[in-house]
Amino acid sequence: MTQRPATQRMDGTARRAQIRRVAAELFDASGYRETSMDDIAGAVGIKKASLYYYFPGKDQLLVELHEEMIDLIIAQQQERIDAGGHTNQQMLLAIMTDLIRLQETHPGHLKIFFEHFRELPPDVRASVRQKRDQYRDMLVTVLSDGTRDGSFGDIDVDLTAMAVLGMANWTYQWFRPGGRRGAAEVAEYFWSQILTGIAPA
Amino acid sequence: MTQRPATQRMDGTARRAQIRRVAAELFDASGYRETSMDDIAGAVGIKKASLYYYFPGKDQLLVELHEEMIDLIIAQQQERIDAGGHTNQQMLLAIMTDLIRLQETHPGHLKIFFEHFRELPPDVRASVRQKRDQYRDMLVTVLSDGTRDGSFGDIDVDLTAMAVLGMANWTYQWFRPGGRRGAAEVAEYFWSQILTGIAPA
Structure with missing residues (x-):
């Protein structure tokens, strides 16, 4: 999994979809339990606080x-x-x-x-x-x-x-x-x- | 899952098979991670030390x-x-x-x-x-x-x-x-x- 640069000016719906896609890849590759919110934020290329803004968990x-x-x-x-x-x-x-x-x-x-x-x-x-x-x-x-x-x-x-x-x-x-x-x-x-x-x- | 009484004089092979069967039922019903060795020992009706004798984990x-x-x-x-x-x-x-x-x-x-x-x-x-x-x-x-x-x-x-x-x-x-x-x-x-x-x- 290569780190993805955060895209500028992505709207909320697109961002949610992007996060879902990246999370699905990580869950698939490493397992649901083994994947942390940190991992997801890192792979999407956003701050953890931003990730929590879209998904509380x-x-x-x-x-x-x-x-x-x-x-x-x-x-x-x-x-x-x-x-x-x-x-x-x-x-x-x-x-x-x-x-x-x-x-x-x-x-x-x-x-x-x-x-x-x-x-x-x-x-x-x-x-x-x-x-x-x-x-x-x-x-x-x-x-x-x-x-x-x-x-x-x-x-x-x-x-x-x-x-x-x-x-x-x-x-x-x-x-x-x-x-x-x-x-x-x-x-x-x-x-x-x-x-x-x-x-x- | 009802508790099973430990059968007397069960040989090692039969006991291992019994433990596997009971563990599979518990894993299926409650999930692999959610099931503890305590749960398995209790359901088989043996002491935890006996369970560890057959399966180290x-x-x-x-x-x-x-x-x-x-x-x-x-x-x-x-x-x-x-x-x-x-x-x-x-x-x-x-x-x-x-x-x-x-x-x-x-x-x-x-x-x-x-x-x-x-x-x-x-x-x-x-x-x-x-x-x-x-x-x-x-x-x-x-x-x-x-x-x-x-x-x-x-x-x-x-x-x-x-x-x-x-x-x-x-x-x-x-x-x-x-x-x-x-x-x-x-x-x-x-x-x-x-x-x-x-x-x-």
């Missing part, structure tokens, strides 16, 4: 990292629902792409999301859990609607949702941005496998 | 939990290879079943395995990583051999291995032993989905 950073993530993918799927015109097979691909692309747009965040959920304050944990359920329900709806309209065969939608989430979310353990295959390519490959299977045609 | 417990897990699934697959007579499609089902069944035979272990790997001492981490790679290679071999003998179509074996591991390992986030579907049933359902897909026939 690491907990608040952890909360925002969780909420940013889940709010983003919910909004992406909601936009597609509102826009209309997608088949359920296309919706499934889009959801898988959204999830895997987080590894490129938010490197390190998903690891924090999955492994530090327990450390969120109870009220935030409840809110994040409710949104996770909401997102899973969005996926289940795509699978249910698609079963009715002939996009998918006669499937157990709950188990299929867990299979899809498993393929997509597990990328947090192995996918590295900038590698041989991009997120969209991996998503499309997984999607084609879950659609048509790996047995010979 | 929590680190050693974490090490054994990791090694127990990975050694077990490697041995299970190696036995099948040695026995012979399995098709590659059957081998794939067996691997997925082995992985998901860990949720029933070793509840809580997989969460520890995936989320506390970083906290292992470096030499142990290297050893566990090498065995994880060995296990992934066993899966890749099944997929490669199966592509050659016509069990599977023309697949990218490395990406397919990640899809399979994702479906199976992600169960650590949602599967609860004693629920509506057992591990073998979930494994068979996921296996049939990855084999033949969810698109209408």
Whole structure:
């Protein structure tokens, strides 16, 4: 991690986003508990007092990292629902792409999301859990609607949702941005496998 | 967690296994860092000095939990290879079943395995990583051999291995032993989905 110079005239929203991004990288590289507010301030290139102005503590950073993530993918799927015109097979691909692309747009965040959920304050944990359920329900709806309209065969939608989430979310353990295959390519490959299977045609 | 009475005349191997099992449950329920050696001794129903006789510290417990897990699934697959007579499609089902069944035979272990790997001492981490790679290679071999003998179509074996591991390992986030579907049933359902897909026939 190289030290980042503090950018002049960065507005509050941009600064918060910058701090979240840098903190996520540090948490990912060194661990949440092992990373101090000092480390974060140093990596952002601001004084510790300035960091505390934006985030009263690491907990608040952890909360925002969780909420940013889940709010983003919910909004992406909601936009597609509102826009209309997608088949359920296309919706499934889009959801898988959204999830895997987080590894490129938010490197390190998903690891924090999955492994530090327990450390969120109870009220935030409840809110994040409710949104996770909401997102899973969005996926289940795509699978249910698609079963009715002939996009998918006669499937157990709950188990299929867990299979899809498993393929997509597990990328947090192995996918590295900038590698041989991009997120969209991996998503499309997984999607084609879950659609048509790996047995010979 | 109810307190367990210390069993009389338990031999060393059985006692170590009992301690590992109880510790895994506590780590899973309360977190690795939040669980003390006192908590573990109390839950097993032995004196703290006895616990230290078997495990000089929590680190050693974490090490054994990791090694127990990975050694077990490697041995299970190696036995099948040695026995012979399995098709590659059957081998794939067996691997997925082995992985998901860990949720029933070793509840809580997989969460520890995936989320506390970083906290292992470096030499142990290297050893566990090498065995994880060995296990992934066993899966890749099944997929490669199966592509050659016509069990599977023309697949990218490395990406397919990640899809399979994702479906199976992600169960650590949602599967609860004693629920509506057992591990073998979930494994068979996921296996049939990855084999033949969810698109209408």
